[in-house]
Amino acid sequence: MADTQPIVRLDRVNKHFGQLHVLKDIVLEIQPGEVVVVIGASGSGKSTLIRCINGLEEFQAGHIEVDGNELLPNGKSGRALQRIRTEVGMVFQQFNLFPHLSVLDNVTLAPMKVRGWSRADATETAYRLLERVSIADQADKYPSQLSGGQQQRVALARALAMEPRLMLFDEPTSALDPEMIGEVLDAMRELAREGMTMVIVTHEMGFAREVADRVVFIDRGEIVEQAAPDTLFDSPRHERTQSFLSRVL
Ligand code: ADP
Ligand code: MG
Numbered sequence: 001m002a003d004t005q006p007i008v009r010l011d012r013v014n015k016h017f018g019q020l021h022v023l024k025d026i027v028l029e030i031q032p033g034e035v036v037v038v039i040g041a042s043g044s045g046k047s048t049l050i051r052c053i054n055g056l057e058e059f060q061a062g063h064i065e066v067d068g069n070e071l072l073p074n075g076k077s078g079r080a081l082q083r084i085r086t087e088v089g090m091v092f093q094q095f096n097l098f099p100h101l102s103v104l105d106n107v108t109l110a111p112m113k114v115r116g117w118s119r120a121d122a123t124e125t126a127y128r129l130l131e132r133v134s135i136a137d138q139a140d141k142y143p144s145q146l147s148g149g150q151q152q153r154v155a156l157a158r159a160l161a162m163e164p165r166l167m168l169f170d171e172p173t174s175a176l177d178p179e180m181i182g183e184v185l186d187a188m189r190e191l192a193r194e195g196m197t198m199v200i201v202t203h204e205m206g207f208a209r210e211v212a213d214r215v216v217f218i219d220r221g222e223i224v225e226q227a228a229p230d231t232l233f234d235s236p237r238h239e240r241t242q243s244f245l246s247r248v249l
Pocket of ligand 2: 046047048170171
């Protein structure tokens with residue numbers, strides 16, 4: 001099989017917050033269509049890692065390439081940063097919907113503003129995406145009128161409206177009541193099945209096992225181990241991975 005080009009490539013990325021060395025020589029490549037789940041204890045650097053991938057955090061050494069756009073250390077990325085932000089969708093733990101906009105307007109805003117779509121085109125796409133996450137009937141409501149699970153599905157539709165090449169998820173179900181976790185994971189599972197490239201930080205180990213092509217374990221800013229989910233969960237090689245898994249599984 002011909003080698004495919006990775007869509008994401010991190011090469012010896014180092015990130016400090018003052019004295020704190022948060023990412024240590026991170027080397028990571030992600031292939032188009034791959035679903036990569038990142039696991040690790042709180043404070044290990046998972047959020048920082050994925051925030052670096054779409055330029056929400058600066059880093060001090062190494063480089064990051066996303067779909068041919070190169071991010072450079074210390075914020076010297078220039079136009080690549082804007083291109084990456086329009087190509088990479090992100091879903092956060094705290095939905096981050098615009099509270100003063102209806103569901104429909106949340107989804108149409110960026111395609112109209114950033115991509116220059118007409119309102120008619122943006123609206124048509126928005127309804128298609130809202131239907132896909134089973135929430136089109138809520139299009140005229142405001143975020144505060146929706147449950148957490150519904151808000152997170154709107155956030156997913158909003159990200160997809162920009163036709164991203166890559167989707168990043170930072171603990172998308174951690175702020176949800178238990179009964180709403182399933183509906184969000186279902187929508188993500190569907191997206192994975194359709195071939196979307198996804199990097200997902202989650203504590204939902206069952207979901208990770210089922211959906212991930214690869215699980216990456218990060219501890220104190222280092223990638224300690226990465227493998228196919230069954231391998232990583234059933235026979236972790238490193239003591240640090242074993243210790244983490246024994247606490248969460
Ligand atoms: P995780 O997502 O795995 O819980 P984070 O990436 O959020 O970890 O944080 C990694 C480390 O960086 C933690 O020690 C955290 O306290 C620290 N950190 C995160 N964001 C900042 C910030 N903006 N300023 C200073 N320290 C930060
Ligand atoms: Mg985090």
